[in-house]
Amino acid sequence: MGRISDAFARARGENRAALVIYLCAGDPDLDTTVRLVEAAAQAGADVVELGMPFSDPTADGPAIQRASERALARGTTLEGLLGAVRAVRARGVEVPLLLFGYYNPILRRGEERLVAELVAAGADGLLVVDLPPEECASLRGPAVRAGLDYVPLVAPTSTDARKRLAADQATAFVYHVSLTGVTGAAGADLDAAARRAADLQRALGKPVAVGFGIKTPEDVHLVAQHADGVVVGSAVVRAIEEAATADAAVDDVRRLVARLAARTARS
């Protein structure tokens, strides 16, 4: 079992949901990203999703779009992101790191090459938003063979057959998208999404995390009652955007993650 599965198993053992925190690599800069990962881990994040900034993040709402734009404007590259992963590990931070991104930069770099680089840097898994399950073998195969986890997404509109396919491909958990929309969207029925996740977990036999539209400690509490994992992204990215300095961003993220982590218990 990898670090991500360990984190989910540990959370389950503590009768709570695993807290997954999304950060966009390079926002506001890669040095700060390293400190943000450390702060999130210390404040109680069980897994950190590290976003690969991309020019056309079609699944992301305005907050993460802006974060991607800021990161790209600063010249963030996949190379730089790998350096940040190495720097996180060099600081002794062992939080599981799940790379979250789009397929174009992965294909351009070379799938097997990137897999080897991720393993060497100390990353734990991959989540590729726009790679359909029917087409993922050329990336998933090398990734899983090299010991990386592969996390597929299912949407409320996914058919049973595609949910089954996603579960078969998932090695650590399945990411259940709460709504038919983009990250950070308002109006998700989180209680219903969390219940769907629990049904999915029972049907598929793999842990299921819920993401998209989960912003507040109260949202986390709601989802944690049923789901194995809770993903918070846009709210964290927004806190970074609103901070006046990099130091303030690190402090604010630490405080926000601690407040979210305090509400992961099943009551």
Add this chain to the structure above:
Amino acid sequence: VDDAQALAAFQQLARTEGILPALESSHAIAHLPVLARELGQGAPVLVNLSGRGDKDLDTVQQWLREHG
């Protein structure tokens, strides 16, 4: 540009760039070789991918099952 050409262009961009274009934009990609020939060697051509194709996947898969 007919459906077969647009769908071939869709698959070509997915395989070469890892980008899923919208079906509308796939027509533009399909027309690109014709346009490029007309404009001649060295002419700069900018393609506007006006939309994303992940929302069209069901349509694409069904078409490929029936015609591919």
